[in-house]
Amino acid sequence: MRIGIDCRTILNPKLGERAGVGHYTFNLVKNLLKLDKVNEYILYFDHRVHSTKDFEQKNVKIKNLPFSQYNKFMPFAYSHMLISAYLLKHGLDIFHSPISSLPLTYPKKSLITVHDLAIYKNPSWFPTQIFSTKLLVPRSLNAADKIIAVSESTKKDIREIFNIPPKKIKVVYEAPNVTKVKVRNKKIDSLHKFKLPSKFVFFLGTIEPRKNLVGLLEAFRKVIDRNMSLRSYQLIIAGAKGYKNENVFSRIKELKLSKYVKYLGYVTHNQKIELLKKATCFAFPTSYEGFGLPVLEAMALGTPVITSNVSSLPEITKNSAVLVDPESTTELAAALQKIMTNQQHRITLSKKGLKRAKDFSWEKCARETLKVYKSMG
Numbered sequence: 001m002r003i004g005i006d007c008r009t010i011l012n013p014k015l016g017e018r019a020g021v022g023h024y025t026f027n028l029v030k031n032l033l034k035l036d037k038v039n040e041y042i043l044y045f046d047h048r049v050h051s052t053k054d055f056e057q058k059n060v061k062i063k064n065l066p067f068s069q070y071n072k073f074m075p076f077a078y079s080h081m082l083i084s085a086y087l088l089k090h091g092l093d094i095f096h097s098p099i100s101s102l103p104l105t106y107p108k109k110s111l112i113t114v115h116d117l118a119i120y121k122n123p124s125w126f127p128t129q130i131f132s133t134k135l136l137v138p139r140s141l142n143a144a145d146k147i148i149a150v151s152e153s154t155k156k157d158i159r160e161i162f163n164i165p166p167k168k169i170k171v172v173y174e175a176p177n178v179t180k181v182k183v184r185n186k187k188i189d190s191l192h193k194f195k196l197p198s199k200f201v202f203f204l205g206t207i208e209p210r211k212n213l214v215g216l217l218e219a220f221r222k223v224i225d226r227n228m229s230l231r232s233y234q235l236i237i238a239g240a241k242g243y244k245n246e247n248v249f250s251r252i253k254e255l256k257l258s259k260y261v262k263y264l265g266y267v268t269h270n271q272k273i274e275l276l277k278k279a280t281c282f283a284f285p286t287s288y289e290g291f292g293l294p295v296l297e298a299m300a301l302g303t304p305v306i307t308s309n310v311s312s313l314p315e316i317t318k319n320s321a322v323l324v325d326p327e328s329t330t331e332l333a334a335a336l337q338k339i340m341t342n343q344q345h346r347i348t349l350s351k352k353g354l355k356r357a358k359d360f361s362w363e364k365c366a367r368e369t370l371k372v373y374k375s376m377g
Contacts, residue, residue: 001093001377004042024174025098031366033057042090080104094376102140109376113148116290117157118210125210127243138162146372148172150291153312172368174291175360176300180270189270200234202279204294208242212285212326214251219332221255230340238264276301281339285326292316299353304346306335320352
């Protein structure tokens with residue numbers, strides 16, 4: 001078969017720029033190419049990519065989408081007409097889009113990966129995206145021949161929100177990637193500039209309402225108010241500023257937490273791994289996740305995890321993390337206090353997390369994705 005994959009989300013993996021969908025696409029494609037020397041792969045990038053050396057082999061053709069820099073001037077024509085015409089030139093048997101949409105005019109066999117439907121669960125968490133939510137995503141899901149969902153929870157959401165038949169959806173789990181990438185300048189990845197304390201609770205994710213950081217701040221305040229000895233801890237927050245992030249920073253001031261909370265901003269892939277390793281625990285009281293990759297990454301590094309009892313998180317953690325109601329700061333504070341004060345509890349969670357994380361691998365993800373391709377051939 002001739003399989004085309006949209007790789008535009010990858011950007012520059014050597015610098016660890018593979019958050020979210022880019023992380024998925026990079027690891028899936030790398031492992032597909034290790035496993036499969038029979039099918040032909042056409043990988044589509046755009047003008048922003050720095051290097052495609054990771055993907056060069058005999059059964060691979062690298063294509064740069066033409067005119068991609070004009071996307072901002074004519075987004076609809078570019079995304080739906082020009083790309084569709086360009087794909088058709090290559091006579092693909094399957095086109096795989098790792099985002100929840102397809103070029104609307106593409107008429108041939110296609111597969112979509114759906115990572116997250118948070119915008120449909122609570123639109124107030126996001127800026128308005130009427131074209132995407134009302135037209136592009138629903139049409140793409142109906143047009144696709146197959147859909148990969150990254151969790152059973154996401155499959156359930158696809159069925160309920162879009163009324164898609166279950167036989168069209170296959171669940172294929174993502175996996176953690178906690179191997180450091182080689183970089184020329186090691187100073188980029190140094191943690192020294194952050195001046196970290198020896199004991200800290202760690203949060204990693206985009207600063208946005210659905211991550212429930214305000215709840216985490218309030219719970220952390222409760223813990224250090226109750227127990228003076230825990231004031232040696234800090235809450236370390238890493239991640240880019242997202243939509244409606246202001247409330248988080250104003251709440252830090254209102255709760256008089258400036259001394260106890262440190263915001264690092266965006267961190268590199270290698271910094272993220274070091275921070276997860278050093279943390280006393282990883283706290284991720286999110287209100288909704290399609291998969292929850294940071295939770296699995298923390299578990300794969302043996303870091304105890306507190307997360308939410310909603311959406312995909314009970315399915316992914318499977319009794320190897322502390323699950324709390326994200327709406328309850330009382331529950332979250334109790335979970336934090338126990339993990340911060342009880343070493344045996346931390347050791348038990350660490351062992352459980354390491355064991356559970358072994359159930360997920362990118363090789364397994366690639367193997368199961370290849371099965372989906374074969375079922376479409």
